Amino acid sequence: MLDDFFTRAMVAGIGLALTVGPLGCFVVWRRMAYFGDTMAHSALLGVALAFLFQINLMAGVFIVATLASVALLFLQRRGALSTDALLGILSHSTLALGLVMVAFMSWIRIDLMGFLFGDILAVSRFDIAMIYGGGALVLGVLAWLWRPLLAATVNTEIAEAEGLRPERARFIFMLLMAAIIAIAMKIVGILLITSLLIIPAAAGRRFAATPEGMAIAASLAGVLAVVGGLSASLNFDTPSGPSIVVAALVLFLLSLVRLPERRGTGQTGETS
Amino acid sequence: MLQSTAGDAEPLVEMKNAGVRRGGRWLVRGVDLTVRRGEIVTLIGPNGSGKSTTVKAAIGVTAPDEGTVRRAPALKVGYVPQKVTIDWTLPLSVERLMRLTGPLERGEMEDALKAAGIAHLAGAEVQTLSGGEFQRALLARALVRKPDLLVLDEPVQGVDFSGEIALYQLIREIRDRTGCGILLISHDLHVVMAETDTVICLNGHVCCRGTPENVLKSPEYVRLFGARAGDTLAIYHHHHDHTHLPDGRVRLADGTVAEHHVHDHPEGAKEKHDAG
Numbered sequence: 001m002l003d004d005f006f007t008r009a010m011v012a013g014i015g016l017a018l019t020v021g022p023l024g025c026f027v028v029w030r031r032m033a034y035f036g037d038t039m040a041h042s043a044l045l046g047v048a049l050a051f052l053f054q055i056n057l058m059a060g061v062f063i064v065a066t067l068a069s070v071a072l073l074f075l076q077r078r079g080a081l082s083t084d085a086l087l088g089i090l091s092h093s094t095l096a097l098g099l100v101m102v103a104f105m106s107w108i109r110i111d112l113m114g115f116l117f118g119d120i121l122a123v124s125r126f127d128i129a130m131i132y133g134g135g136a137l138v139l140g141v142l143a144w145l146w147r148p149l150l151a152a153t154v155n156t157e158i159a160e161a162e163g164l165r166p167e168r169a170r171f172i173f174m175l176l177m178a179a180i181i182a183i184a185m186k187i188v189g190i191l192l193i194t195s196l197l198i199i200p201a202a203a204g205r206r207f208a209a210t211p212e213g214m215a216i217a218a219s220l221a222g223v224l225a226v227v228g229g230l231s232a233s234l235n236f237d238t239p240s241g242p243s244i245v246v247a248a249l250v251l252f253l254l255s256l257v258r259l260p261e262r263r264g265t266g267q268t269g270e271t272s
Numbered sequence: 273m274l275q276s277t278a279g280d281a282e283p284l285v286e287m288k289n290a291g292v293r294r295g296g297r298w299l300v301r302g303v304d305l306t307v308r309r310g311e312i313v314t315l316i317g318p319n320g321s322g323k324s325t326t327v328k329a330a331i332g333v334t335a336p337d338e339g340t341v342r343r344a345p346a347l348k349v350g351y352v353p354q355k356v357t358i359d360w361t362l363p364l365s366v367e368r369l370m371r372l373t374g375p376l377e378r379g380e381m382e383d384a385l386k387a388a389g390i391a392h393l394a395g396a397e398v399q400t401l402s403g404g405e406f407q408r409a410l411l412a413r414a415l416v417r418k419p420d421l422l423v424l425d426e427p428v429q430g431v432d433f434s435g436e437i438a439l440y441q442l443i444r445e446i447r448d449r450t451g452c453g454i455l456l457i458s459h460d461l462h463v464v465m466a467e468t469d470t471v472i473c474l475n476g477h478v479c480c481r482g483t484p485e486n487v488l489k490s491p492e493y494v495r496l497f498g499a500r501a502g503d504t505l506a507i508y509h510h511h512h513d514h515t516h517l518p519d520g521r522v523r524l525a526d527g528t529v530a531e532h533h534v535h536d537h538p539e540g541a542k543e544k545h546d547a548g
Contacts, residue, residue, distance in 0.1 A: 029362045151373050154358055160333045161351035161423070162373045208363045
């Protein structure tokens with residue numbers, strides 16, 4: 001069944017969507033969209049370093065994305081610049097550093113477009129194993145971390161006072177983000193990873209009454225986006241990664257359409 | 273586990289000469305503070321006087337940079353921070369907020385919500401609550417864990433004057449019923465003082481302390497809050513002439529139920545509260 005490239009792409013994409021849904025919810029709740037973007041951009045530096053030191057690509061991306069988030073936490077504590085400015089600096093300088101390094105390494109040919117925008121149609125059986133294995137691991141850790149992380153998301157001080165160690169929860173969450181970026185890079189590419197985290201979660205908000213419900217809704221929205229985007233990509237011969245993101249966007253816009261007799265949607269209502 | 277019947281002797285939390293420093297500046301220094309079981313200790317002081325910092329150091333949210341903070345072993349803290357903002361994108365009902373830091377039995381949760389006077393809001397999304405309702409929800413959440421020490425950082429912000437009195441009475445009732453120690457932060461002494469055992473007046477350091485009556489009379493307090501504060505303030509005993517019903521209607525003193533009611537509080541009786 002996995003002999004067909006399109007089937008492999010579909011299976012890989014669905015696996016990824018299921019994993020990023022709950023993670024994306026936390027990115028939205030914690031207002032970390034730009035933070036996630038920065039970690040994702042640093043992935044290209046990870047790719048360059050992985051080629052330079054000849055280590056596994058995913059490992060290289062994971063390490064550099066983790067370092068970027070640690071560097072940000074450190075710089076935030078120094079308090080010299082606003083988080084916003086720090087994110088802007090880290091995000092684009094790591095991306096630029098990666099691009100420059102790749103250009104210097106003339107002895108290897110790197111498909112830059114593949115890393116930037118993803119190449120889901122080229123996924124191998126090994127990639128699928130990584131997506132499902134790594135994804136299961138990420139979801140497992142997230143389930144274990146759920147209560148402290150959610151408490152820390154609502155209020156760090158309450159979580160701290162009641163013994164849930166929010167700093168530790170936040171750090172483990174960073175590791176999960178780095179892992180998912182390493183896994184997702186090949187599928188949607190560095191520049192579009194954050195959209196796969198955020199857009200399905202935002203689309204799911206409307207249909208959820210609990211945090212857990214929103215996580216599931218985000219996963220389902222992600223799966224719909226993958227199925228819709230890949231099918232469209234096949235039919236219209238459009239690039240696969242961006243097609244998935246466009247499909248997610250369409251789902252999000254549909255979720256904004258005001259249904260009659262629903263309470264508590266006033267704040268987003270005017271944009272629909 | 274510490275099983276002591278004479279819990280009064282053992283302080284729940286004890287700070288000695290504690291200070292917290294941030295960015296090369298002492299936020300607060302030289303604080304001595306003790307809270308025992310069944311005691312209500314109130315911190316008062318102007319904005320930026322280190323009240324929240326002191327409380328956070330007391331419960332271990334921040335570590336003191338000098339002095340010592342000792343907490344009773346296995347101390348269970350219920351905390352209502354000064355500012356809680358929940359992102360609109362997080363779907364969270366009051367019920368789910370209650371179970372935020374640990375699982376609960378249904379009965380416990382209902383009791384706590386009832387005690388806080390918001391049993392009818394169990395299913396409401398927290399973002400739709402009014403300021404006062406949200407404070408009550410946070411209080412219920414802190415209560416339901418049956419804490420040894422309840423820590424409330426300006427619990428009445430966003431609450432109107434009569435609601436303020438009712439909340440403080442509720443806090444005292446909680447103390448009377450559960451016997452927990454309560455550490456409270458407030459802007460204005462005159463509303464809380466009827467419910468307080470010990471007042472500590474902070475302004476980067478401890479200005480004065482004692483019973484509410486003594487603190488009101490002390491020259492440090494008058495200097496900090498102005499001469500007028502001393503003589504115009506009296507212990508405020510509020511007599512309710514009506515009760516708010518869960519459905520928003522009002523039962524008046526004569527027993528009739530009305531859709532609305534008119535308050536005849538004196539002009540300017542409600543002081544303005546600044547957040548932060």
